Amino acid sequence: MRLIFRLFLLLLLFLFILRPLLRSLLGGLQSAVAKQEPSIPAGGELKKDPVCGTYVSAATSLSQKVAGELVYFCSSECQAKYRARV
Numbered sequence: 001m002r003l004i005f006r007l008f009l010l011l012l013l014f015l016f017i018l019r020p021l022l023r024s025l026l027g028g029l030q031s032a033v034a035k036q037e038p039s040i041p042a043g044g045e046l047k048k049d050p051v052c053g054t055y056v057s058a059a060t061s062l063s064q065k066v067a068g069e070l071v072y073f074c075s076s077e078c079q080a081k082y083r084a085r086v
């Protein structure tokens with residue numbers, strides 16, 4: 001009986017040690033899946049919305065020229081927020 005108890009403790013210890021490892025492994029898998037996730041129209045260049053941080057397609061998003069550089073927005077609301085900020 002004592003041996004089983006010891007094995008059980010060892011198993012718990014192993015789980016405790018391996019848990020962060022497993023989590024990082026799973027996290028790596030999730031980010032790998034997430035990287036394939038965004039559905040961008042073919043040839044569309046991705047631009048970051050400076051307001052909400054969303055990546056938007058340059059072809060389909062709203063854009064505005066700021067200081068000679070085009071800035072892209074996911075929505076007119078973000079564009080309005082940006083305008084209010086500048």
Ligand SMILES: [Zn+2]
Pocket residue numbers: 049051052053054073074075078
């Ligand atoms: Zn936005």
